[in-house]
Amino acid sequence: MKRVQKGHVTLKCWDLGGQPRFRTMWERYCRGVNAIVFIVDSADRAALPVAKEELQLLLEKPTLDGIPLLVLGNKSDLLDHMSVDELIAALDLKTISHREVSCYGISALEETNLDHVLNWLIARASH
Template sequence: MSGWWQSLAEWLKSLFFNKEMELSLIGLQNAGKTSLVNVLATGNTTDTIPTVGFNMRKVTKGGVTMRVWDLGGQTRFRSMWERYCRGVQAIVYVVDSADLDSLDAAKEELHALLSKPSLAGIPLLVLGNKNDLPEALSANELITRLDLKAITDRETAVYSMSCRTQANLDVVIKWLSARSK
């Protein structure tokens, strides 16, 4: 019976205290951005095709409705990132933590983006996706390789995760929910 009361209380709370947030999901191509959106929205991973330009999707998790801008990671779309990151509650930077050859480019693109004055102070969540692969870097290794300690003008968090196995997805949702309005 107590589970029923808890469910009822959560439902009533969601009626009156629903929070919203807008976030931009960026990173190089094939990092797993669209897969992350799909897992958040449906709980399932499906085969995805590369995002061309951008997609917007609303996802509701635990009383928080997130408006997620999923931005293409190909070189020709990276100039759009700043425009879609202005005014969001969080920038989520997804990195393929098993693609060691792309880390230098990921570092350069991230630091170039964060140098834009219009993005000052926006919290940053760096997700090292694909931690289920044997060559994947840990969160601490990503901090070093992406020079994240140099980012001092905003709140920054780093998590190792996997869209495929949904490892650490709960931590990601909790971090995002804490930044909603």
């Protein structure tokens, strides 16, 4: 677990990893959270169908119903990355109901859009 502090808000973050062996644990860590952050490699188009399937399986869990979802397309600094609109389409985000859904392109390397992400999370931390 990592703690991120911004102003008077402390965010607790777990990096659950995307490897198949960790996926069965995702739901356990998502219980009682204010938001679910789902990060994909926006430059790895071949991995998107599996990411879409795993995201749908996660969101079907009754214990996670209504929890806001933030999808982040990492590696927006690479030339061949998918746009936010392409990610929304590839992951069928417009079909998700019963929860707030947002999607941003980010670059962890260049720290692109990380302030927007933190502000989004902080706004949901008080709910």
